[in-house]
Amino acid sequence: MSSIEPGYLIKLVRLRKAMSQPMLLEESGLENLHLFRLEHERHRTDPVSLQILMDTLSVQMGEFLIPLLENQPDEVIAWRDRLICALDRGDIIQAEEILKLFENLEGFEEGINRQFIVSHKARYLEQTGAPNHEILPLIEEGMSITFPEYEHGTVADAILIFEESELLHTKARVLFKDGNLPEAINLLENIRAGLSKLPVDDCERERQLGPVLLTLCAYQLAAKDYASAYEASKEGARISYWRKQGKLMPDFLLCRARSYQGMGMEERSRNLLMAAYFGYSLIRDGEKAKSTLTLSQEQNQNFPTYGADDLANLPRPKEPYNRGEIVSSANIGEFILKLRKKANLTLDQLCQGIYSTGNLSKIEKNQITGNVYGMEGIMQRLGRHIDYYLNTFLSGKDFDEKQMRDKIIALAVSHEYEAAGALLGELETKKAFQKGICLQFVMKMKAIIYEAKNGPTPIVLEMLREALQITWPNFDDRDIKCVNSISDRPLAYYEISILNQIAMNYRNIGDYSHAAKLYERIKDSMDNSYVDELEKARMYGALLYNYAKTLSQMARYEEALVIIEEGVNFELRGRRLQNLPDFALNKALCLLEMGQNEECLPYFAQGYYGASMFADFGSGENMAVIRDYVKERLGIDFK
Numbered sequence: 229m230s231s232i233e234p235g236y237l238i239k240l241v242r243l244r245k246a247m248s249q250p251m252l253l254e255e256s257g258l259e260n261l262h263l264f265r266l267e268h269e270r271h272r273t274d275p276v277s278l279q280i281l282m283d284t285l286s287v288q289m290g291e292f293l294i295p296l297l298e299n300q301p302d303e304v305i306a307w308r309d310r311l312i313c314a315l316d317r318g319d320i321i322q323a324e325e326i327l328k329l330f331e332n333l334e335g336f337e338e339g340i341n342r343q344f345i346v347s348h349k350a351r352y353l354e355q356t357g358a359p360n361h362e363i364l365p366l367i368e369e370g371m372s373i374t375f376p377e378y379e380h381g382t383v384a385d386a387i388l389i390f391e392e393s394e395l396l397h398t399k400a401r402v403l404f405k406d407g408n409l410p411e412a413i414n415l416l417e418n419i420r421a422g423l424s425k426l427p428v429d430d431c432e433r434e435r436q437l438g439p440v441l442l443t444l445c446a447y448q449l450a451a452k453d454y455a456s457a458y459e460a461s462k463e464g465a466r467i468s469y470w471r472k473q474g475k476l477m478p479d480f481l482l483c484r485a486r487s488y489q490g491m492g493m494e495e496r497s498r499n500l501l502m503a504a505y506f507g508y509s510l511i512r513d514g515e516k517a518k519s520t521l522t523l524s525q526e527q528n529q530n531f532p533t534y535g536a537d538d539l540a541n542l543p544r545p546k547e548p549y550n551r552g553e554i555v556s557s558a559n560i561g562e563f564i565l566k567l568r569k570k571a572n573l574t575l576d577q578l579c580q581g582i583y584s585t586g587n588l589s590k591i592e593k594n595q596i597t598g599n600v601y602g603m604e605g606i607m608q609r610l611g612r613h614i615d616y617y618l619n620t621f622l623s624g625k626d627f628d629e630k631q632m633r634d635k636i637i638a639l640a641v642s643h644e645y646e647a648a649g650a651l652l653g654e655l656e657t658k659k660a661f662q663k664g665i666c667l668q669f670v671m672k673m674k675a676i677i678y679e680a681k682n683g684p685t686p687i688v689l690e691m692l693r694e695a696l697q698i699t700w701p702n703f704d705d706r707d708i709k710c711v712n713s714i715s716d717r718p719l720a721y722y723e724i725s726i727l728n729q730i731a732m733n734y735r736n737i738g739d740y741s742h743a744a745k746l747y748e749r750i751k752d753s754m755d756n757s758y759v760d761e762l763e764k765a766r767m768y769g770a771l772l773y774n775y776a777k778t779l780s781q782m783a784r785y786e787e788a789l790v791i792i793e794e795g796v797n798f799e800l801r802g803r804r805l806q807n808l809p810d811f812a813l814n815k816a817l818c819l820l821e822m823g824q825n826e827e828c829l830p831y832f833a834q835g836y837y838g839a840s841m842f843a844d845f846g847s848g849e850n851m852a853v854i855r856d857y858v859k860e861r862l863g864i865d866f867k
Contacts, residue, residue: 239267241285256284304333308344313548315351316803322546323352339373340390346370347391350398360402367402370395388422393436400443409451416444438467438476445483454490457483469845470638474805477841478507482520489527498529499840506536506837510808512800514541534833534864535826545801549761560603561594567610568592571757573718578609581699582665582720600626605665605699608720611758629658636673642845645680648673664698668722671695676729684736692733696726705730711745715752724750724767732774740782747775762802769799769807776814785818792818809838813854820861832858836866 242252249263258277307326314322327349330336336345350366371378374390388396396419403412423437441464448457461483468476485500501524508517517540524530568578579588582605583598590596598606607614632655639648655661656670675691682688689705696703700723704710714727731746750771758764772795779788792815799807813835819828836854843851855866 235266238263238281238285242267252281252284256280309548309551311348315348315355317546318355319546320352320355323348323355327352343370343373343391343395347394347398350395354398354401360406363398363402367395367399386422388419388436393419393423393440397440397443400447404447404450409447413444413447413451413453416440416447420444438464441467442476442479442483445480445487449483449486449490452490454487458487458491461487465844469806469842473803474507474841475511475803477805478504478511478513478516478520481507481841482523486523494527494529497527498524498531501527501529502531503837503840503843505531505533506834507805507841509533509536509540510812510834510838511803511805512540512542512544533830535830536833539830539834545797547801549765549802551760551762559594560597561592564588564603564606564610565592567612571610571718573609577718578606581668581701582606582609599660600630601660601666602664605720605722608763609718609757611718611763612760613763626660629655629660633669640673640676640680643680645677649677652677665720665722668695668698668726671698672722672726672729679729679733684733689730689733692726692730696723696730699723705734705746708745711742711749714746714749715756717753718757719750719753721763721766724754724771728767728771728774731778735774735778735781740778744775744778744782747771747778751775761798765798765802765804769795769804772798773807773810773814776811780814780818780821783821785822788818789815805838806842809835809841812838825862829862829864832862832864833866 238252242249247255249267253259253261253263258280261277261281307329311323311326314320314326327345330345335341346366347370350363350370353363353366370391375386375392378386378392396415400412400415400419403409403415419440420437423440441460445457445460445464448454448460461480464480465477465484468474468480481500481504485497485504488494488497488500501520505517505520505524508514508520517537521533568575571578575585575588579585582588582602583591587596587598588606591598604614632651636648636651636655639645639651652670652673660666661670671691672695675688675695678691679685679688693703693705699720700717705727719727727746727750731743731750734740734746735743754764754768754771758768761768772791776788776791776795779785779791792811796808796811799805799811812831816828816831816835819831832854836851836858839851839854859865
């Protein structure tokens, strides 16, 4: 929710309550306020007036604006995260333990904190098989906190915020278990429509929408509405890919396979079943892998597993990614100050290339407020994810530009470089993207697009070098002292991304030793400074894959296997699937070169069929390379 600007939120809630602008102004006593301009982000108001408006609309705003946790233990944020992950895994024992921790906390008796508790208590009760009369009152209570009118309107007409979609998702599952399949499907369709209007970046919207679509697919299959289930599963697969995690991809592929079977197109379902099986194998979900194999056998669509059965049953980490502790703070500036001191960083070390030392000092003293892009970079250098620790409102203009930035990244990841370049040309005309960390993003993307068209050349290295020098003056990747200093430097996301690209260029031209040194130092930096592993995960998996690949190209196979194992365990802790096929392939190549031909085969299969999960998103070329290599070296033909 961090990307909703306050004016838009006021408009959203006002419309929910069927209040006109004059009605809201009269009831709040703020008749002289320019509400139209405020709602359209053409005007800012003072915090007191903002609070009066929120009180009039019965919306709790304190925690929404600033993390005020003075009466809560530092680890409360980690508890919230672990509760969500425990319920996602179906670990009701851990969920029960964490729910008990919240019982005696101050600040969770009302408002959106209370909504969070009742939302996840309802999920917990549902998973324990509690009767509906215990679950439904919690859902009603949770909805009444932020959306008391929802029973009298259509959810599809509203934008769903906070825990509302989670509460309604639980209600849909309760309806299904009670035999009300059509009503459950209708509610899920309404949640889908409500989330599609959510005015945040795509990643946040899709984080919530993916699980809803998965439940919707299952219920549409139960209702034998195979065409609708197919469309929902395709949308879900796109979301799972766009989130750069892919953890729901096997589930959506299985739904697509079942949709094909229901529509009488069995010949199309076999490959999807096989891809889903190997996806479950990669995330070590042995039960789902086994059930997928059983389904294929029942449909006479048998396929070979190449020995991956044992890999699916390997243990996987139970704990989610670590979070850094929260510190009590009266305002954003104090929050940054305390985090900086915890990280033992000077003003100069934290702000270089982002703000002047004087401006960062003023931010810490709450004399000025930094712009969103600068604050994002500051939080990254502190090893934190800005959206998790610091609820920063964006203006309408900033929101649109951030959406453009994220779209450019998505296009480049999907190898749509022409479209990415065109949108980048539009973005670089914006004032915010003509200097500092935003200009660094533009220059980095130009280098990536140039390399995609022209290959790795000295020009690309120079472009990347110049981009990094915006925030690290005089950086020179050819200077070993400079390279070694990376280990001790806190790096923002784009700095890590640029250094990763520089290392890849060295690897591509055959200078494996220098590339390995760069990867090693970047890893050191991330291990030293990234306390928030969700933020770390944006680059860490790709970094470790590239590092291990470079080591294997130097015939340092044992060292490569150590890095691969570290990378796999890290990704499994976050249930991130997208990098796992690459790690499996890397491991297979190391084992093959070490003469372990039988041991390498299941990993080759995981790499090949794992890549097939993302075939709709540009991985077909990689699959062909793997297939040809395995046929040549092992005489096995992957279909």
